[in-house]
Amino acid sequence: MSIQIDHYKCISCGRCCDVCPGNLIERDEALKAIMKFPMECWGCTACLKECPTGAIKYYLGADIGGKGGYLLTRNHSESIDWYIISPDSAKYHITINKKESNKY
């Protein structure tokens, strides 16, 4: 259970570092975000939703059944796009309107 940050997509805005409830993300000399404590991630996805460029991937550790798939997020003002990519490259896209409640 952790995140991976794509160095090339990161534009050094620092928003993920600010929002992580565990203060787990720090910045390197170029001010790019680095996941400093991969084993301490709660998996809340706050950082993914905060990232303006979709640079952060979220994946399940092998110890909890992770298979190499991952999740990406793009957060808009009215909705959130969630993308799940499975190891065999199947891509699932779910859009959730923020004003729409859960059915369950």
Added chain:
Amino acid sequence: MKFDIQSIDTDVLIIGGGTAGCFSALTLAENSNLKVVIAEKANIKRSGCLAAGVNALNAYIGKGETPESFVGYVKRDSESIVREDLVYGVAKLLNNVTRKLEDLGLAILKDADGEYVQRGKRSIKINGENIKPLLADAVAAHDNITVLNNVNIVDYQVLDGCVIGALGFSLREKIIYVINSKKTICATGGAAGLYKPNNPTFSKHKMWYSPFNTGAGYAMGIRAGAEMTSFEMRFIALRCKDTIAPTGTIAQGIKAVQVNARGQEYVEKYGRPSTHIRLYSTVMENLKGNGPCFLKTEGITADQQQELFKAYLNMAPAQTLKWLESNTGPAEENVEIEGTEPYIVGGHTASGYWVDHERKTTLKNLYAVGDVAGGSPKKYVTGCLAEGQIAAMSILNVIEHSQVIKLSNKEINEKVKHISRFFDNSSPLYSIGEVEEAMQKVMDEYAGGISSSYGYNETRLNIAAKRIEELLTIADTLKAGDSRQLLAIFEIIDRLYVCKVLIRHLAARKETRWRCYQENIDYPQKDDQNWMKYVNSVFRDGKVEFIFRDLVGRDTIYEHTD
């Protein structure tokens, strides 16, 4: 490391800008011009339990229910050891705070008549993904609230049994904050990470409760001599295997039943299906070789499955990822469930500060609200908001007679040294991580963790108590290289203090009142004759002393007298 000292005077200090803390701040700001400071170890935008989102408002007075019937329900489910007066106070405010959340922008499901759609008798359906940013935005709109993000509070400032502020350090700058306040509200949430978790290796923080709520508020209170209640009523959650995602969405939302490996429904074989019996029955089925156990979801419709994918993305995205990365879902596979490691969480059980009807603790000028406050189980999000409001209203009534009191420079310097001393330690034998693992291991093996199916006896507890003392001594030798490591050291010390008191509470209740939560193998039966009482404690002169108090009824207006 050399710290700058920054001193701040305020009317009200709120420690922890989570659910309850933010709502206290809002209540104060909307009804006064008082100066309010929130000190938050992370950033209030996503800190605390609400980081990922929540899935429903689980405490709401639905159609056909009343505040009185809510109290009855909580009392039954908690085997009577609740402060009915506190639960009642919360119950009367639940629907008001819910409206307020809706006003702040929370999406709540409504029917054609504009009524909230109920998930159960006391629960309503929402989109809780953005609940924390909504609260944080509301806080930011008030000029009289100052938010100190990334500031970890270490201890209260206490003078003659009276809390006069707190001390903490910044995780971003080399600053130690000395905050002097007329009134202080503790809202730091509960304690996770005491026991070895379900996933102890790479995904060690994939736990149910927030791993960043480390029991700091309990520990500060313990060290300052506040009375605590019912730590022995631990909370253990029944959750989806591996992802530790909540199960209520499936169990309540689509009415899925619990089945064992043979496909048999098993819960009611073990008693009335209260929260702890659902867990206990699962533990027992596993011990009998009938596990693993599941929520029976196979055969639900494609629509239902799609809605579950969404509901989990809104609160526990790991579960949707787990399904979809395997190209499967709950319609095809039942969902495996397991019990978590124990937590101390006053929002679910009765553990926490012993408070009066206004949420005043036994330390003067200190209030406690939310998961850190005891006596009022099943308060959940809305109950935490209600408590935040109750404390704030009390403060508004009494604060004009209060003033800021400060410690002398000499005393402050000593306290600053106490915080920064870990930078001066040299060549420690043990690392911070090792001490944390050692604590979790001993709690697991000797104080009723997962590996012993939550049971314990006195001999085991004595071994645990001795080891926790040894670890506290070791913790003093740990070395910090930067403020992040300093945080980690204080988190361990706080957890060790909580463990120390918890172990004694587990031993003190000589019965078994709640299956799994408090499974005292030496006294395996419930004993109403002798134990219809609260087990309370105060840490004094290095010792945990007990006070056994009589149950408090619903209509009592409880004030601290002794």
